[in-house]
Amino acid sequence: MVKSGKQARRAGALADSPSHLMHRALQLALDVYAEELGTDGPTQRQFAVLEAVSQRAGLTQTDLVKATGIDRSTLADLVSRMTAKGLLDRERSSLDARAKAVRLSAAGEAALAAARPRVIAADKRIMGLLPKAKRDLFLELLSELAAAADAAPEEARLAIKAEKKRLKDARKAEKAAKKADKPAKAEKPAKTKPAKTPKPAGDAA
Template identity: 50%
Template sequence: MGQEDSGDGFDRSAMHLLHRAGQYANDVFLLEASACHLTPRQFTVLATVGELEGLTQTDLVERTGIDRSTLADIVARLLSRGLIRRRRAKQDGRAYEIRLTRVGIKTLSEAQPRAMAADTRLLSKLPPAKRQEFLESLSLIVQGDKD
């Protein structure tokens, strides 16, 4: 009895397959973007801050879906690498605005084409006609989390 025919149902479990697909996506990103020394989540935070400078950590949690404690760790790591800076928000003195540094802008610009290459590599596993539907299905799952 091969691994594919284990009878445990994991090959039909959406939760398990999404987890495995996430692991594979992480591996592909790390392979494509290894020169940038960013994890996929660090890239996501940098890209989000790059789109809308001055977001607070709470804004980043809402926009990225990364949980608060993980995001705090990511922000600390990006701060220590000099990729972002933070300062007190004008609207709320308890919150910090996050901005890219020059090094952060350079790192993001180097990482963006590599992240796109990772996406292309991931989607290449699917027939071209199914790629858009796949992305739309993933979006539906993610949006369901916000309901």
């Protein structure tokens, strides 16, 4: 059972580590979520997929990655298991014949409707651990971190593209430098025919 209450901040490296503190906060959030949803409810990631698909039917796996922030390999396995459970229906995308689109099944809609009030209760419990005056700021900061996470893949792609261009330009410059340093071939002197020595004129007969 998760207990609320203020605790004195402990000094030390971990107490000043954002990654550690966020990990602890995530553990707390997942514990509260599990308590509210129980063993029969969807997991937090399953709920995110159900909610995202409910907002726009026919999402592809790429769309779901962007909408939920779940990495592609994990999402593929998640969608497969949710489809096997009958929570999602898959069909060929009308926009891309190579992609599969997902929709909520009747069972998925029922599961989502049952889970929503429990998730709201979990969120209220988590926010209740914070002073009222800091709750809006807390959500604002979380939104900024989520936006940074969404932008990270695109920034990584641009960084890789820029690095490839840099390496290509460096190879061109190196090739040009080697060509400039290569000594020019000495020109062969033109062949000249030796001048003919005039024959001495003989005495007239």
